[in-house]
Amino acid sequence: MLDDIKVLEQEVQEFEVNNEDQLEAFRLEFLSRNGKVQSMFKNMGKVPKEDRAQVGKAMNQVKMLAESKFEDAQQSLAQDQSKDLSAKDDLSLTPPSYPLGSLHPLTQTLEEMKSIFYRLGFTIADGPEIEDDFHNFTALNFPPNHPARDEQDTFFIRKNEDPDVQDLVLRTHTSPVQIRLMENTEPPIRAIMPGRVYRNEAVSPKSYFLFHQVEALYVDENVSVADLKETLVTFAKLMFGTDVKYRLRPGFFPFTEPSLEMDVWWGSEKDGKWLEILGSGMVDPNVFKHSGVDPEKYTGFAWGMGVERIAILRHGIDDIRTFYENDVRFLEQFN
CATH class of the missing domain: 1.20.1270 (Substrate Binding Domain Of Dnak; Chain:A; Domain 2)
Structure with a gap:
């Protein structure tokens, strides 16, 4: 051994x-x-x-x-x-710093809005950005001679003289998603429809041909205007703070009756002003009929708002075009 x-x-x-x-x-x-x-x-x-x-x-x-x-x-x-x-x-040296990316301010605003709707019990629905005439206009109670159907207001992908062939458009709002949801879902329905929309508008500090919307739809038995008002007020307080000053006033939209618009007071008590943030109303019975929902049994409310408008209010931005210019100096402010 x-x-x-x-x-x-x-x-x-x-x-x-x-x-x-x-x-x-x-x-x-x-x-x-x-x-x-x-x-x-x-x-x-x-x-x-x-x-x-x-x-x-x-x-x-x-x-x-x-x-x-x-x-x-x-x-x-x-x-x-x-x-x-x-x-x-030399491992003892301070490592070099690299610029970090961040979410776009519109994405940040949209995510915050979605989180509020989640808290209120809403789900998310989605639909195509190229829509037919029925879902974008007819089912939403737009009359044949409505200005929105004109080429000066809407981007047409296909426009036909043949009445049997539907026109195709870049959707002008996310309301068509509401129609498609009601066509394929039995109430109760509680969902939001975020997405891009397109309008044939001149580009200016206040308007752009592309923007983003978030619409909401709630359909059930015995839904009332009181339910709509309570939801609007709750959203405004969660989005802008419990001390937000708001007002509701009558409005008009082809797909809701009665219709309401909501404003918030922006700025100081002395120098501020009322700014519109959304349009809303009780779903018109004709919209229910086009969507296959019984208007004698169900009622509901719908409302929509622009993401850019909310982001502009939140961050004090005075030109909507800055959201789409990809200027790093602008985007770095939201890191």
Whole structure:
């Protein structure tokens, strides 16, 4: 047994360790759980009692030799690596800072609006941005001669003289999603419809041909104007603060009756002004009929608002075009 220990001691001494791979090989061969040193200790039971003290001492010496050689080699390799580090690799230096991206202000505003609607129990519905005439106009109670059907107000993808072929348009609001939802869903319905919409408008600080809307629809038995008012007021307080000053006034929309518009007071008590934030109303019975919902059984309310309008109010932006110019100086303000 002592002869075997001497052979092992010589192997430890002669093993070359000049790099990380050789260091790991040394550890596996001699110091791991199944290495030669541990295997040697496992044979201790075969040693006669009178020789165990001498053999045990020799075994511990070999173990300490192997551990010492491993630690010395490990430190030596670490020192060699530190000498090779250049100034740019100095791990004690402060790392360079890189610009971080952030959500677009419109996305931030939309996400906040969606979170409020989630709290109020609404889900999200989606629909196509290219719509047919029925879902974009007819089902929403727009008469044939309504100005919105004119090419000066709407982007037409396909306009036909044939009455049997429907016109196709870039949707002018997200209300068509309400129609599609009611066509395919049995009430009760409580959902919002966020998305892009398009209007054939001249570009100016206050208008753009592309913008975003969030519309809401609630359909059930015995839904009343009181339910609509309570939902509007709750949204305004969650969006603008509990001390928001608001007012509701009569309005007109082809697809709701009665219709209401909501304004909030913006600015100081002395120099502020009323700003419209949304339009709303009770769903017109004709809209229910076009959508396959029984107006004798169900009532409901709908309302919609522009995301850009809310973002402009929240951040004091005076030109809607800045949302689409991708100016980094503007976007960095919302990091």
